[in-house]
Every structure is written in structure tokens, then in C-alpha cells.
Amino acid sequence: MPDTAIASRGYANPDVLVSTEWVAAHLNNPSIRLVESNEDTLLYPSGHIPGAVHVDWTTDLNDPLRRDYITREGFRALMSRIGATRDTTVVFYGDKNNWWACYAFWVFQLFGHANAKIMDGGRLKWEKEGRPMTREVPSLAPAEYEAPERNDAPVRVFREQVLKHAETKGQLVDVRSPEEYSGTRMHMPDYPNEGALRGGHIPGAKSVPWAKAANPEDGTFRPAAELEALYLQTNGLDKDKPTIAYCRIGERSSHTWFALKYLLGFKNVKNYDGSWTEWGNSVGLPIEK
Amino acid sequence: MAVPQKLQAVLDLFATFSDPADRTSLLLSYADQFKEVPREVATRPFGQEHLVPHCESEAYVWALRQPDGTLKLHFAVENPSGVSARALGAILDRSLSGLPPEQIAEVTPDIVEQIFRQNISMGKGMGLMSMVQAVRSLANAART
Numbered sequence: 001m002p003d004t005a006i007a008s009r010g011y012a013n014p015d016v017l018v019s020t021e022w023v024a025a026h027l028n029n030p031s032i033r034l035v036e037s038n039e040d041t042l043l044y045p046s047g048h049i050p051g052a053v054h055v056d057w058t059t060d061l062n063d064p065l066r067r068d069y070i071t072r073e074g075f076r077a078l079m080s081r082i083g084a085t086r087d088t089t090v091v092f093y094g095d096k097n098n099w100w101a102c103y104a105f106w107v108f109q110l111f112g113h114a115n116a117k118i119m120d121g122g123r124l125k126w127e128k129e130g131r132p133m134t135r136e137v138p139s140l141a142p143a144e145y146e147a148p149e150r151n152d153a154p155v156r157v158f159r160e161q162v163l164k165h166a167e168t169k170g171q172l173v174d175v176r177s178p179e180e181y182s183g184t185r186m187h188m189p190d191y192p193n194e195g196a197l198r199g200g201h202i203p204g205a206k207s208v209p210w211a212k213a214a215n216p217e218d219g220t221f222r223p224a225a226e227l228e229a230l231y232l233q234t235n236g237l238d239k240d241k242p243t244i245a246y247c248r249i250g251e252r253s254s255h256t257w258f259a260l261k262y263l264l265g266f267k268n269v270k271n272y273d274g275s276w277t278e279w280g281n282s283v284g285l286p287i288e289k
Numbered sequence: 290m291a292v293p294q295k296l297q298a299v300l301d302l303f304a305t306f307s308d309p310a311d312r313t314s315l316l317l318s319y320a321d322q323f324k325e326v327p328r329e330v331a332t333r334p335f336g337q338e339h340l341v342p343h344c345e346s347e348a349y350v351w352a353l354r355q356p357d358g359t360l361k362l363h364f365a366v367e368n369p370s371g372v373s374a375r376a377l378g379a380i381l382d383r384s385l386s387g388l389p390p391e392q393i394a395e396v397t398p399d400i401v402e403q404i405f406r407q408n409i410s411m412g413k414g415m416g417l418m419s420m421v422q423a424v425r426s427l428a429n430a431a432r433t
Contacts, residue, residue, distance in 0.1 A: 041408050045313050046320065046372040095370050127369040 006120065010224035012265025016258075017221065018091060018117050020126050027051055033084045036123070037104040038095040047133035049093070049126060053082040053140070057100050057251070061107045069150065075111045076147040083140030086113070093119035093126070097211060097219040103254040106271055109155045112148055118258065121220040128218060155257070157244055157270045159278055162202065163285065171243040172205035173231075175256045176276065180248070181207040183289040186280065196280030200289040202246065206235045210252040213259045227264055239266045246272040246279075292400070293392050296384035300403050309407050316376045316408060323375035324382070326351055326363035335365060341423045344416035346371025348378065352390075352427035360393055360431060361386045362424060373405065377417050380404065381424055393428035396421060 005019035026032050027050055034052035036044050044054040055061065060078055063070060070078065084090060090113060094101035098118055108116050119126070127133070152158075157165070166172060179185040183199030201207070212230055213222055221227070231237045243266055245253040250273025260266040279285055292300065306312045330351055331339070339349040347367035352360045362385055364378035385393050398418035402409060405417065 040370065040373060040413055042313060042316060042320075042372045042376075043370055046317055123370060 009221075011263040012224070013262040016117050016262040017120050019120055020129055020131060023049065023091060023093075023119050023126075024131060031087065032089045032091060033082055034119075035082065035090055035092050035101075035104065036094055037092060037100040038123070039100055040095055043095055043123065045135065047135055050132055050134045050136070051138050052093075053138060055082065055104050057103055061104060069107055069110060072111070072147045072149050075150070076145050079113075079145035079147065080142045081140075083138075083143045085143050085145055086115075088115065088143075090116045091119055092116065093122045095123050097124075097214040097255065098122040099210070099252060099255050102258045103251040106155060106254040106257060110150045110152055112151060121218045124219045155270055157272050159272075159274050159282065159285075162244055162246070162272050162274075162279070165242070165244055166203050166205075166286065169204055171237060171241045172202050173235075173237065173243060173245045173253075173256060173260075174201045174205040174207050175210035175245055175247045175253045176201075176207075177209055178207060180276070181205075183287075186276075196248075196276055198280045198287055200280070200287040202279060203286050203288045205246075205288075206237065208235050208256070210247065210255045213256060221259060221263060224263060227259060231260065231264060237266075239264060241268075243269040244272050245269065246275040248276045249273060250275045292396065293385060293388055296380075296396065296400065299380055299384050300400060303404050303406075312406060313408060316405070317372070319379040320372045320376040322383070323364070323366070323379040326365045330363050331365070341416070341420050343419045344374065345413070346374035346416060348374045348416070348420055350378075350420065350423045350427065352393075352424065352431060354390075354431055355387075358389055358433075359387050360390050360428060362393075364420075373408070373413055373417060374420065377401070377404070377420055381421070385424070390428040390431040390433075394425050394432060396425060398422055398425075 003018050003022045005021055006014050006017050034049050035055050036048050036052045037055050037057055038044060061069060092101035092105045101118055101122055105116055105118055174181050181201045186196045186199045208231060213227060215222060243260060245256045247253040250271055253271050257269055257271045260269045303312060306315060335349045339351055341348040341350055349365040351363040355361055362382045366374045366378060398421040401414060401417045401421060
């Protein structure tokens with residue numbers, strides 16, 4: 001069933017985004033698994049879309065010891081828990097304009113689970129539309145999931161790669177707040193300071209705060225024409241040039257990564273999850289203010 | 290000054306639960322008991338002077354002086370995802386309403402960490418502590 005609410009927006013890859021109407025029409029489809037990912041851990045237990053499972057960005061997606069993501073075995077166990085096979089269509093949604101849903105989507109791409117979508121508008125839109133919510137946690141039979149080895153290269157970059165990219169004047173997008181970009185603050189407005197010794201941005205990075213890609217009233221992504229005006233016309237980014245997005249730990253930039261890669265069709269865009277908590281604390285790396 | 294008795298009882302109750310799932314259930318039970326500010330006290334659009342700063346849940350707070358000199362707290366939470374704000378509002382109302390402003394003004398934002406523990410994350414904690422601070426400010430203003 002074509003998703004007419006999304007199809008009219010002019011996106012390069014409209015199939016990765018589905019509307020709340022589409023999700024409502026597919027609630028009982030066993031080949032679709034709804035996954036809620038939030039910053040606020042109370043939200044899922046307080047009520048979620050019927051049939052949705054919870055994936056926590058800290059405990060489910062990150063390695064418990066090292067600063068890294070789960071391994072192949074961890075992903076296999078996660079997918080088994082949420083009853084998903086390689087053929088399952090995973091639809092992510094969550095709080096804060098789908099900020100964390102996009103982060104989970106991105107981590108799933110480290111394992112090549114391309115059969116994935118984002119529900120446009122996330123929790124906020126679903127709730128505002130008065131659609132059904134439940135506290136019932138679905139009971140799912142464990143699935144057999146053949147997980148490949150994690151392959152970071154297609155969607156993730158590391159510090160040394162970013163340094164080379166910056167030195168060759170590569171395209172960088174800093175999606176943090178203007179205050180973080182300018183170095184006048186080292187954390188998000190209204191958030192605690194979680195530690196960076198230096199403020200500023202990676203040399204050459206353009207400042208495009210992540211939330212500009214979303215409509216504030218319902219958390220939906222802006223249509224392609226508005227995204228093009230924001231990223232291409234106003235900030236001079238080129239779809240054809242390799243692009244790296246970053247923020248503080250790589251979660252806000254997952255949202256921008258999603259918008260650039262799928263909605264605008266950037267050919268080569270990656271997320272630097274080390275982001276400012278690594279760059280701003282590393283000895284000797286270049287910084288601009 | 291000591292934490293008011295009813296609030297201390299709530300903190301003690303949370304302290305007895307070590308299982309995160311139990312603490313989550315307890316928080317949700319408080320959120321379910323949340324009662325929005327009654328129409329006779331305030332109607333939408335709420336005055337911006339009642340808006341809690343830095344709170345993503347768009348929480349509002351009122352402290353009404355009662356004939357006996359105590360305060361009655363009221364809250365509104367406009368963001369439908371403001372479950373934590375509703376839980377904290379219910380806790381503050383149930384444990385502090387009916388106390389004199391001098392006692393309420395002594396409550397400090399560190400109770401947020403004791404109540405929410407692993408359920409506190411990044412931006413949410415700042416907003417919740419700001420709710421407590423807003424209550425303190427209103428209580429201080431009401432002191433005779």
C-alpha cells in the first residue's frame with residue numbers, strides 16, 4: 001500500500017519513512033515489528049503503540065563496557081528478543097522528533113538491516129492524533145536472526161578519518177546548537193555538562209542544528225524542498241560530496257544523517273559518533289570557534 | 290532542615306526498591322495519580338510566570354496560600370510525553386501541599402536523583418530539578 005502522506009513530499013527515498021496512518025493500518029502485520037526508542041526510559045512503560053517493543057539506546061545498543069556498539073552476537077540476541085528475522089520490516093519511532101529512533105535505525109545499519117523505516121512524527125504525532133496506546137508488553141517468540149559481522153564502514157567514521165576529511169576541506173555538518181558550535185557552551189541548552197575540555201567545532205564544519213529538519217509542532221520531517229533549501233541553498237552543501245555529520249555523541253547527528261542520506265539522497269554521508277565528546281577532549285586536534 | 294515527613298516517606302519508599310522495573314512501576318503509579326490544576330485556579334493559556342524554566346515537558350506550577358497559612362501546590366504538564374513531570378508533580382503535591390511555605394522552601398532539587406535514579410536521563414533531569422526549584426521559589430515568595 002503506497003503511503004500517500006509521504007509520497008507527495010519529494011524525498012529521494014520515500015520508502016524509509018512511513019506515516020502514522022500507514023502504521024495504524026499495519027498494526028497486525030506479523031512481518032512488521034514496531035520499535036520504540038526514547039531518551040526518556042519511562043515513556044515506553046507508560047504507554048506505547050500496540051505491539052511495539054522497546055529498544056533502549058544505552059542498554060540494548062551500546063557495549064556495556066567499551067565505548068562502542070554491540071557486537072554481532074549482541075545484535076543477534078537483540079533481534080531474537082524482539083522477534084525479528086532478517087526479513088522483518090522494523091519500523092522505529094520515539095520521542096523528541098524521532099531523535100533516538102533515528103539513532104537506533106543507524107545502529108541497525110551497522111548490521112545491514114536495511115529493511116527498516118522511521119514512523120514520521122514519532123510518539124508525539126501518534127499521541128496528538130489520539131491513536132491507541134497500551135501498557136501491554138507484547139509476548140514474542142524468540143526469532144532466529146542470522147546476524148552478519150558489524151560493518152561500520154558504510155555509515156560510520158572514526159576520529160582519524162574525520163581528521164583527514166577536515167584537512168582536505170571535506171564537507172562536515174555540525175548539528176549541535178549554535179552555542180555549542182561557537183564554543184560558548186559545551187553541552188546542549190538545558191542539559192548537564194557531560195564533559196568536553198574544549199569548545200568550538202571541527203574546522204570547516206557548517207552549523208545546521210538537527211531539529212531544523214523537523215516541524216516542531218508534530219515532529220515530522222520537513223518536505224524535500226524545505227530540506228534542500230536548508231542544507232543545499234542556505235548552507236551550501238553538495239549532495240555529491242562525501243559528508244560527515246556529528247554532534248556530541250552521535251545521536252542528534254543520526255537524525256541529520258537520516259535526512260541527508262534518505263530524504264535528500266546524499267550519495268556518501270556518514271555519522272561520526274565519537275563526535276564532540278571525543279574531538280573536544282582529544283589532545284592536539286584542530287578546533288575552530 | 291529535615292526533609293518534610295511525607296516527602297521523606299516517599300524517598301524511603303523509592304529507596305526500598307532496587308529493581309529498576311519496580312521503581313518504574315512506582316513512578317508510573319504516581320504519574321497516574323497526577324491531577325491537573327483545577328479550572329478555578331487557572332485556565333489555558335496558562336500565565337508564563339507559572340511556566341517552569343528549562344522543562345521540556347512544559348510544566349506549570351502554582352502555590353496557593355490557604356487560610357491556615359499553608360500552601361496548596363498545583364501543576365499542569367502540557368507535553369503528552371511528560372510522564373516524569375506528572376509523576377514528580379503528583380509526588381510534590383501529595384507530600385508538600387498543606388505545609389507552611391518555610392518547610393517547602395527547604396526542599397532541594399537533589400530529591401530528583403533519589404526518586405528517579407536510572408530513569409533520569411540527560412535533559413529530563415534538568416527540567417525536573419527546575420520543577421523543584423520553581424516550587425522552592427514560590428514558597429520563598431510566600432514566606433511571611
